[in-house]
Amino acid sequence: MTRGEAWQRLTGAAELDYDALDQIFGAFGFLSDSPTFETQVYYHPSFRCGAFTARDDGLHTVTPGQRSFVRGMLRCVEFHERARA
Numbered sequence: 001m002t003r004g005e006a007w008q009r010l011t012g013a014a015e016l017d018y019d020a021l022d023q024i025f026g027a028f029g030f031l032s033d034s035p036t037f038e039t040q041v042y043y044h045p046s047f048r049c050g051a052f053t054a055r056d057d058g059l060h061t062v063t064p065g066q067r068s069f070v071r072g073m074l075r076c077v078e079f080h081e082r083a084r085a
Contacts, residue, residue, distance in 0.1 A: 001027045010070060016062040018054050024070070025052070028077050042073075049076035 001009070006027040009020055018040075025032070025042045032040045038056040050073050052066075062070070 003027050006074070010067060010074070016067065017060050018056070018062070021054060021062055021070070024074075028074050030073075030077075044073075044077055047077055047080040049073045049080070 001023040006024040009016065010024055022032070022040070028044070029046070030042045030044050032042045034040055040054045042052045042054065043050075050069070052070060052073060
């Protein structure tokens with residue numbers, strides 16, 4: 001997934017599942033750790049842009065509030081990349 005595709009998927013009206021979220025984070029260089037079987041924690045290895053904990057709640061979809069939080073994390077990465085250039 002490209003960054004453009006990631007933004008479209010994140011901001012689109014279609015439901016967003018955790019598999020797509022994993023691809024979105026991957027497009028921006030995020031890594032993840034799995035402290036438990038049902039939990040993934042996404043973080044960026046170079047920038048302090050927060051961490052997102054994805055827990056399988058049985059619904060498998062990302063809420064509007066979670067989407068907003070993820071948007072902020074991605075904007076943070078873009079900001080730091082521009083500042084580094």
